[in-house]
Amino acid sequence: MKKILVMYPGFPHYRNGVIEELLEDKENEYFFIGDKNMMGTSIKAYEFKGNKKFFNTPSFRFKSFVFHKKMISYILKNDFDRYILHSSPFWITILISFFILKLKGKKCYNWTHGLLKNEDNFKTKFYLNFYKLFDGILLYGDGAKKNMIAKGFPEKKLKVIYNSLDYKTQVLNRNKLKTEDFLELKKKIFGKNYNRAQLIFIGRLTKQKKLSVLIDLIDILNKKGEKFNLLFVGDGTEKNNLEELTFNKKLSHQIKFYGPSYDEFEIYSLIASSDCCISPGEIGLTAIHALTYGTPVISHSNANFQMPEFESIIDGENGKLFKHNDMDSLVNAVLTWFAQNKNREVIRNNCYKIIDNVFNPVNQKNIINNFLK
Incomplete structure (x- = not known):
């Protein structure tokens, strides 16, 4: 030894x-x-x-x-x-x-x-x-x-x-909540609009993350007749600006700001109840967190402007990759992903696979x- x-x-x-x-x-x-x-x-x-x-x-x-x-x-x-x-x-x-x-x-x-x-x-x-x-x-x-x-x-x-996170704790959290628990949580956050597909961003709300892009994304999807909910989990210097942009675009019923959370079970419930984790900028360990809890990830494909953990995203299997700084590509990635007819349990297991085998x-x-x- x-x-x-x-x-x-x-x-x-x-x-x-x-x-x-x-x-x-x-x-x-x-x-x-x-x-x-x-x-x-x-x-x-x-x-x-x-x-x-x-x-x-x-x-x-x-x-x-x-x-x-x-x-x-x-x-x-x-x-x-x-x-x-x-x-x-x-x-x-x-x-x-x-x-x-x-x-x-x-x-x-x-x-x-x-x-x-x-x-x-x-x-x-x-x-x-x-x-x-x-x-x-x-x-x-x-x-x-x-x-x-x-x-x-x-x-x-x-x-x-x-790279990895608190894998042992996170694996124990898996399956603690059922579909009805997730629906109840979504209803608590989004009210009568809870049954829409839910996107989540979790992390620091900073300018570097380009999070205003996600608000524009929801606006563009609305105009295409595609309704999504978006949940921000975290705090940071951009929070007030993001809230103001949400209000100005009249999207407050679709975009919610949960605030920061440091409780792992609470984070599990928020990630696992969401249909997709999305990051227009670098994704980092957030990708590992989301995939560990069975939630697919959408982020950009330019490795020069990414953190290494984005390599955990297998395009079309546990998420989608779009062209960096290309709104049309981002919109297409979201619509393409949700147009799939894959069972949620199949997607969840696809997410688990890369974590359980590698990360x-x-x-x-x-x-x-x-x-x-």
Whole structure:
């Protein structure tokens, strides 16, 4: 059994599935080091709750640079067989720790996005040279792997480990509610219009997400004689603007703002009661959340403007992909998807399949262990 140290600037709460899977691993013994407060950001941190396999290293920022107290002394005093770093050139203490470890002859792997965009510029070359310092790169998606290979990066040093959420809890939630429960919830939110097909967006309501496009979408569908409901779950800087646009377009009976939710069962009920999750901008882990609960996903197909989790969408099977920034294509994707005569249970199982086989923490752990051999 090898002792492996996982070094992160801070561990976000949505990594809990894979963190707990690694903590319980019987093949290797995993330890963790990072800032328990997520570097002072607004992102909720994973709570190790006194676990002795976690060492807290408080951090501070100077512009884009991040420094960690106690990390270098910990690296000098403790010895592990392998090191997995979530490393950026701007996370200075982690970078110094990496060079110390290399001087000690240790194997170091970077758990990172890699090259999300297929571009030729200074930034791409800079990061490629940075990644070449490591003994291996653990990636979230196949697209980044293809981009790096195309730029001449050695394929043998790349491993796609995908991404996941709180899979164990989410699988237990499946099937807790029945069709009549979903209908009751939809009726509570949309009143007498509850029986229309329901689209959902869940996440931060920010300008980057291009959410006004969804309000325009409902308006266009109405003019085509196609009535849909749209539910926004989340909060953010764009909420007031979106509410005002909804009111101005007289769509308040079809578009509702639920507000934020951090309760996993409540999130399950909202996602699973919806007929489709939709995102005009990057989709990220929202795709994993929706598919885990059996709800198909519609998002755009331009990998250069997506997060790696969009690879979980299999066009025509568990969702649809449309052309980036193309309203006609988005409208067509929605109408095409709902024109299918597939049984809702068949769609639900199609959504489960990619999660149960690929995007889950057990699979991530197994891939990591095999790669570290």
